[in-house]
Amino acid sequence: MFDVQAVKADFPILATTVHGGQPLVYLDSGATSQKPRFVLDVERAYYEQANAAVHRGAHALAEAATEAFEQARKGIAQFVGAQAQDLVFTKNATESLNLAAYAFSNATAIAQWDPASVDSRFVLKPGDSMVVTEMEHHSNLVPWQELCRKTGATLRWIPLTEEGRLDLSGLDSIIDESTRVVSVVHQSNILGTVNPVRLIMDRAHAVGAIGVVDACQSIPHMPVDVHEVGADLLAWSGHKMLGPTGIGCLWGTTDVLSSMSPFLSGGSMIEMVQMDGSTFAAPPQRFEAGTPVVAQAVALNAAVTYLQALGMADVAAHEHALAGYALEGLSRLDGVRVIGPLSNVDRGSAISFVVEGLHPHDVGQVLDSRGVAVRVGHHCAWPTCRRFGVPSTTRLSPYIYNDESDIDAALEGILAAQSYFGVK
Amino acid sequence: MELDSLYQEIILDHYKHPRGKGLLEQPLGSAHHINPTCGDEITVQVSRDANGGLQIGYDGQGCSISQASASVLTELLTGHTVAESQKAREAFIELMHAQGLSEPDEEVLGDAVAFAGVAKFPARVKCALLAWMALQDAEIKAGLLSKGEGS
Numbered sequence: 001m002f003d004v005q006a007v008k009a010d011f012p013i014l015a016t017t018v019h020g021g022q023p024l025v026y027l028d029s030g031a032t033s034q035k036p037r038f039v040l041d042v043e044r045a046y047y048e049q050a051n052a053a054v055h056r057g058a059h060a061l062a063e064a065a066t067e068a069f070e071q072a073r074k075g076i077a078q079f080v081g082a083q084a085q086d087l088v089f090t091k092n093a094t095e096s097l098n099l100a101a102y103a104f105s106n107a108t109a110i111a112q113w114d115p116a117s118v119d120s121r122f123v124l125k126p127g128d129s130m131v132v133t134e135m136e137h138h139s140n141l142v143p144w145q146e147l148c149r150k151t152g153a154t155l156r157w158i159p160l161t162e163e164g165r166l167d168l169s170g171l172d173s174i175i176d177e178s179t180r181v182v183s184v185v186h187q188s189n190i191l192g193t194v195n196p197v198r199l200i201m202d203r204a205h206a207v208g209a210i211g212v213v214d215a216c217q218s219i220p221h222m223p224v225d226v227h228e229v230g231a232d233l234l235a236w237s238g239h240k241m242l243g244p245t246g247i248g249c250l251w252g253t254t255d256v257l258s259s260m261s262p263f264l265s266g267g268s269m270i271e272m273v274q275m276d277g278s279t280f281a282a283p284p285q286r287f288e289a290g291t292p293v294v295a296q297a298v299a300l301n302a303a304v305t306y307l308q309a310l311g312m313a314d315v316a317a318h319e320h321a322l323a324g325y326a327l328e329g330l331s332r333l334d335g336v337r338v339i340g341p342l343s344n345v346d347r348g349s350a351i352s353f354v355v356e357g358l359h360p361h362d363v364g365q366v367l368d369s370r371g372v373a374v375r376v377g378h379h380c381a382w383p384t385c386r387r388f389g390v391p392s393t394t395r396l397s398p399y400i401y402n403d404e405s406d407i408d409a410a411l412e413g414i415l416a417a418q419s420y421f422g423v424k
Numbered sequence: 425m426e427l428d429s430l431y432q433e434i435i436l437d438h439y440k441h442p443r444g445k446g447l448l449e450q451p452l453g454s455a456h457h458i459n460p461t462c463g464d465e466i467t468v469q470v471s472r473d474a475n476g477g478l479q480i481g482y483d484g485q486g487c488s489i490s491q492a493s494a495s496v497l498t499e500l501l502t503g504h505t506v507a508e509s510q511k512a513r514e515a516f517i518e519l520m521h522a523q524g525l526s527e528p529d530e531e532v533l534g535d536a537v538a539f540a541g542v543a544k545f546p547a548r549v550k551c552a553l554l555a556w557m558a559l560q561d562a563e564i565k566a567g568l569l570s571k572g573e574g575s
Contacts, residue, residue, distance in 0.1 A: 359486060359487035359488060360462075360487075361462055361464075361486075361487035361488075361489070361548070361551065362487050362488050365427070365430065365545075365548070366427065369427045376462065377461060377462040377463060378462065378463040382463060385463065391462075391463045391464065391465070391485050391486070392462055392463045392464075420427065420431075421436070421488070422440075
């Protein structure tokens with residue numbers, strides 16, 4: 001197991017203080033992770049030593065930049081057990097999921113005039129259905145709602161149990177012969193629940209649907225192999241796994257990616273352009289229109305190197321222990337209710353809770369005044385909040401650089417908030 | 425950070441003991457506003473009393489700042505004219521954007537001067553403004569204020 005204090009020392013921002021000298025206790029990694037010096041140094045070195053336009057230009061820097069970019073693609077793909085040619089870079093996971101949804105709406109639109117040029121698996125019509133869960137982040141919900149509005153298809157969702165897990169009792173009727181796409185979250189950003197995505201993907205494939213997984217909260221926190229997940233498409237972001245902002249990933253099977261219509265079009269994604277029409281490059285370039293996210297990819301690959309050195313199994317074990325410690329600590333506080341699984345089984349370390357008589361914004365404010373950074377609000381999972389009858393929650397989401405003392409600081413902050421507002 | 429500069433006694437008092445909370449039986453105009461970043465919601469309604477003054481009703485859920493702000497506003501402006509409510513709203517918006525540097529006019533703002541400290545917490549300014557903007561919308565819907573007149 002890695003040394004948490006040594007890890008912490010790798011992150012310059014964690015040595016800073018806030019609000020006039022309070023040491024920073026950062027427990028908002030579910031929103032975005034902090035970045036180790038190594039990642040920052042690699043991004044800087046790229047700009048100082050290799051920066052140039054990739055995939056064009058016949059000069060030394062262009063070659064160095066292209067080499068760095070494609071090596072990064074290889075490294076990031078290997079991190080999830082994939083081949084480089086199946087990994088598409090986007091600007092964030094939201095774009096990755098939109099890219100997937102637009103493959104359907106674009107194919108549906110094109111099929112009206114030129115059905116032979118699109119893959120019929122992506123052509124939707126009224127009567128078709130698509131399936132999500134009741135614990136999706138808005139980024140894996142709204143694009144599918146929009147796809148329904150454009151095509152007349154119907155959105156269905158897998159409901160939740162009181163404990164905050166998927167209620168799979170009706171799975172075979174929710175995902176049925178009408179279902180064309182199933183898109184589910186691997187690990188919930190608000191509840192912390194880790195979902196049995198393999199089982200759901202297998203059901204999707206049994207009815208001939210395309211399977212999509214939102215892996216934003218799983219890939220940074222546990223070992224993930226795309227082939228074990230069993231999806232056709234898998235989306236995640238770079239900035240939640242020690243990488244920079246401005247980069248997202250979409251992995252897909254060679255078959256599905258090569259059957260998809262382009263999302264953004266323009267330079268770099270074409271095969272041949274003439275005034276009366278164009279043909280498109282093979283994936284991944286087909287989905288990377290314009291100047292790609294080169295420095296971000298190089299830095300994300302450095303983040304992957306850093307995580308691999310720690311070992312993802314150890315990362316998961318570390319977070320599992322912290323989740324257990326936090327769940328136990330929260331259970332000892334009067335008036336505190338965890339929203340999400342109470343048992344530390346098939347759950348990650350993101351833990352949402354509400355404090356009786358206190359609004360999450362006010363809890364977060366008191367924690368912030370003590371240097372403790374948490375997320376408050378609906379966590380872009382508003383329907384999930386409604387499902388549990390709360391307008392919003394406070395969320396702790398620790399990572400590799402947090403230890404039990406950070407959880408203690410949060411627990412003490414909750415007591416301080418209760419005392420400040422006189423609810424206890 | 426000085427929590428007490430945000431959570432003034434007056435604000436906490438209005439939060440714990442909201443004044444005039446509840447919806448009107450026959451509103452002339454009603455507006456439902458939400459803060460999409462945190463999910464807070466408020467409905468503000470307006471009507472006229474026998475003397476032509478404003479009647480205000482509200483209901484909602486949210487943090488101490490948003491709920492206290494609705495209570496303060498209702499207590500301050502009930503029975504007043506639309507022009508007075510417009511003047512107070514302009515003063516309140518100015519206060520919220522002053523980053524704690526402005527000297528609020530207590531005659532115009534009453535208890536709402538206690539929100540001066542909120543302006544130093546950018547993330548909470550929206551909470552404080554929620555009810556005030558809903559009131560403006562309700563006045564427009566009631567035909568008491570034209571769209572161009574809004575703050």
